[in-house]
Amino acid sequence: MLGVQFGEMPEAIYNTAVYFKNTYLDSWFDDEFVRRMIKSVDKSIVLGDALIQSPVLGKIAPTQLSGGVKTLILIYYKPELVFNASTCGNNCAWWILRMASKRDITINLRHLMVFGNGKFSIRVLNSGNVVHDMLGFIEEYDVAMNGAER
Amino acid sequence: MKGTYDIRIENARVQFKLTLTRSLTVIRGNSATGKSTLVGMVAEYAQDGQASGITLSSARPCVVLAGRSWKRDLEETKGSFVFLDEGNTFTRTEEFAKAVRNSDNYYVLVTRESLPMLPYSVEEVYELRNSTSRYPGIRKYYTHARRMYTQIPHITNPQTVIVEDSNSGYEFFRALCEHSEIECTSAHGKGNVLAKLRACASERILIIADGAEFGPQMEAVLELAQRKGAGLFLPESFEWLILCSGLVRDSEIPKILENPSAYVESREYFSWERFFTSLLVERTQGTYLHYDKARLNPAYLASRERSLVEAQVQQTGIQASPMTDL
Numbered sequence: 001m002l003g004v005q006f007g008e009m010p011e012a013i014y015n016t017a018v019y020f021k022n023t024y025l026d027s028w029f030d031d032e033f034v035r036r037m038i039k040s041v042d043k044s045i046v047l048g049d050a051l052i053q054s055p056v057l058g059k060i061a062p063t064q065l066s067g068g069v070k071t072l073i074l075i076y077y078k079p080e081l082v083f084n085a086s087t088c089g090n091n092c093a094w095w096i097l098r099m100a101s102k103r104d105i106t107i108n109l110r111h112l113m114v115f116g117n118g119k120f121s122i123r124v125l126n127s128g129n130v131v132h133d134m135l136g137f138i139e140e141y142d143v144a145m146n147g148a149e150r
Numbered sequence: 151m152k153g154t155y156d157i158r159i160e161n162a163r164v165q166f167k168l169t170l171t172r173s174l175t176v177i178r179g180n181s182a183t184g185k186s187t188l189v190g191m192v193a194e195y196a197q198d199g200q201a202s203g204i205t206l207s208s209a210r211p212c213v214v215l216a217g218r219s220w221k222r223d224l225e226e227t228k229g230s231f232v233f234l235d236e237g238n239t240f241t242r243t244e245e246f247a248k249a250v251r252n253s254d255n256y257y258v259l260v261t262r263e264s265l266p267m268l269p270y271s272v273e274e275v276y277e278l279r280n281s282t283s284r285y286p287g288i289r290k291y292y293t294h295a296r297r298m299y300t301q302i303p304h305i306t307n308p309q310t311v312i313v314e315d316s317n318s319g320y321e322f323f324r325a326l327c328e329h330s331e332i333e334c335t336s337a338h339g340k341g342n343v344l345a346k347l348r349a350c351a352s353e354r355i356l357i358i359a360d361g362a363e364f365g366p367q368m369e370a371v372l373e374l375a376q377r378k379g380a381g382l383f384l385p386e387s388f389e390w391l392i393l394c395s396g397l398v399r400d401s402e403i404p405k406i407l408e409n410p411s412a413y414v415e416s417r418e419y420f421s422w423e424r425f426f427t428s429l430l431v432e433r434t435q436g437t438y439l440h441y442d443k444a445r446l447n448p449a450y451l452a453s454r455e456r457s458l459v460e461a462q463v464q465q466t467g468i469q470a471s472p473m474t475d476l
Contacts, residue, residue, distance in 0.1 A: 015237035017186070042182040056164055056184065056280070056291045067236060068181020086262045087236055089180035110242070111262040112370045138374050139348060145264070148345035 002100035005082070005108050005125040006144035012082040012108035013074075019083075020070040021063050026050035029062065034073055037095050041069045068092045072099075079105045086110040112141050151210075151229055151254050154411045158207040159191050166191070166278070168295035170231060170256045173416035174270035176365060177295065178262045179277030184293050185260045188278070189214055189235040210256075224249050233258045241265065254417045266341060269421040270365035272299050272384055299368060305381030306467035308356035312337055312346045315360070319388030321446035323358060326460065326468050340367050347374055355380035356466055360387040362423035383466050386410075387423040389430040389441070392450070395458040400433050 005012070013019045028034055029050045038044050042065055044054045054060045062070075068088040072095050075083055085096065085107035093115045099105055106125065115122070115134060122137060123130045126144040131137045142148040155170045166188045168175070177185055193214040194202045206212060211230045215223060220240050224232070232255045240246045241259060247267035250257060259265070276295035311327050313320045316336040327334035337346040343357060344367065357375065359367070361384030375382055385391050393403055406413050406429065410422055419425040427443055434441045438449050449455055460469050 014239055017237055044182075057187070058163060066182035067186055087181075089178075089183075089262070091180040091182075111264060112373060114373060134373070135377060138344070138370060138377075141370060142344045142348060146341050146344060148342070148348075 001104055001121055001123055001130075002097060003104065003106035003123045003125050004140075005106065006141060007110060007126070009082060009108040012084055014084045014108075016071040016074055016083050016087050017063075017067055020074055023078075024062055024073070028073060028077060031076075034076065037072050037076075038065065038069055040095065041072065041091055042066050072096070075099060075105055075107065079103055082106045082108050084108050084110065085113065088113070090114045109141075110145075112138065151256055151416045152412060152414055154409075155209050155231070155256070156207075157212065157231065159188070159195065159204060159212075161191065161204050162290070164191075164291045164293060166293045166295075168258070168276070170258065171411045172271060172274050172414070172422065173256050173420070174250075174268055174274060174365075175256070175258045175295075176265075176270055176275045177258065177260045177278065178275065179298065183278040184280065184291075185278060186235055188293075189233050189260055192233045221245070221249060224253060224255075228254050230255050231258060232256070233260070235260045236262070242267070251420050252417070256416065264366040264369065266366040268366065269363035269423070271386075271422065272302075272361045272364050272368045273297065275299060275365050275368065299372065302372070302382050302384065303375055303380065304383075304465065305354055305356055305379075306465070307354065308332060308352075308381065308467065309354040310335065310350055310352035311356045311358060311466075311468060312343060312350065313358045314340050314343050314364070315358075315388060317444050318442065318446040318450075319358075319360075322388065322450060322456075322459070323463075323468070325451050326456075326463075330468055332468055340364060343367055344371050344374060347371060347378065347380060350380075353379070356383060356468070357381070358383045358385075358466075360385070360423045362386040362390070362426070363421050381466075383463065385462070387426050389423070389426040389443075391462045392441070392459055393426060393430055395462050397450075397455055397458045398430065398433050398439060403429070403433065 029046045035046045044052050046052050050062055052060050057064055071083050071085055071087045072092055076099055086109055093113055097120055119132050121130055121132055124140040131140055157168050159166050191204050192212050195204045195206045196213050213230050214233045216238055234241055242263055242265055244267055275298040277298050278293050279296045281292050310333040312335055313323050314337050316338045320336045324334045337343045414422055414425045430441045
């Protein structure tokens, strides 16, 4: 299941781009799931040997991928860590849910990520509540981030 | 600093264009639209100038603020366009908000965090949009900043109106609503609008907030408003509505309203809302329309005065009958 901690989280890795730059391995880009995420979010194709063809930037290194897809890859390879997923746009939300359907992951959010109009299961760690749609998720966001009442 | 500025930055592969109108501009949106590439190119040009291979067209210096020395760097930065990429923990601190408030720069913040300490406008939240080269054989991407909130839901004839304000603006809208038998409630601040909207069971809800400072709240409120079928009315501010109404006779006001950016000194006014309040207070001082933000001068509810301001909110469908003193 996906766990979300809203707001400050000292143990979370905030600057995911820096963490990615210093920890990624070339072998990560041989994985089919990683390649699909890169294709979906960045519209880029892994050519091999961690060389990526970007439609905008040409042939690039993994460090030039978008902040969102770098964070997705970190979540995929290091599920035991918590990353600041506010570096991810809403076009990453589906992939986060997909990864969480296979294993437990926790992300830190400092904004309202939109997980679409369907049903999902997210445990909001601030309250311990499990929500199943965006209305419930917005309520949890409001309580956690704005100190609002239920 | 005041004024509107166009910035163009490009290399062989990509060109970015954006226009800065106010002291705070926020860029967010989907991943992989080029936000970090933009900031990276600004940083490279700031470091190496034309020797970077980047071309920058800007009336003011463009710099990137990052790292632990941000405060010292900012103290030395004046009259510049300051870009900040996501990943800087200091952007959400009160210390940063204070430093921004007292500086003579325009800021471009690449972040999805709401940053409630910074009163940015809903008009100045952008996403980057790409188009490919217009010339055959030349592979280049053209990227421009497009306003994020162009599809704001409207409703007319609401059952319930939620006003962000609790002062003069609220008093005015409450008076209109009472006459139209519409429930009107104050959220007592921007940060409470989402909770008010969540709690409201009406089928037709209208939210009225100062667009000039509602940027930090907009994303979540808009998301919920769309799901509940609620509408949003986001004038710059209540004071702006009064100034637009023509009620205050002053030959300079129409010129200012036509191009506020040319008049709003960023060091003096953290947002346009504060500028318009100051302008209205100043131009009505010593007249029967003297404006007090904390408490509505009853003169604004007299039939003629009220109807002029009311005309500015006609699209909301909340209006009293003509020529009735409230």
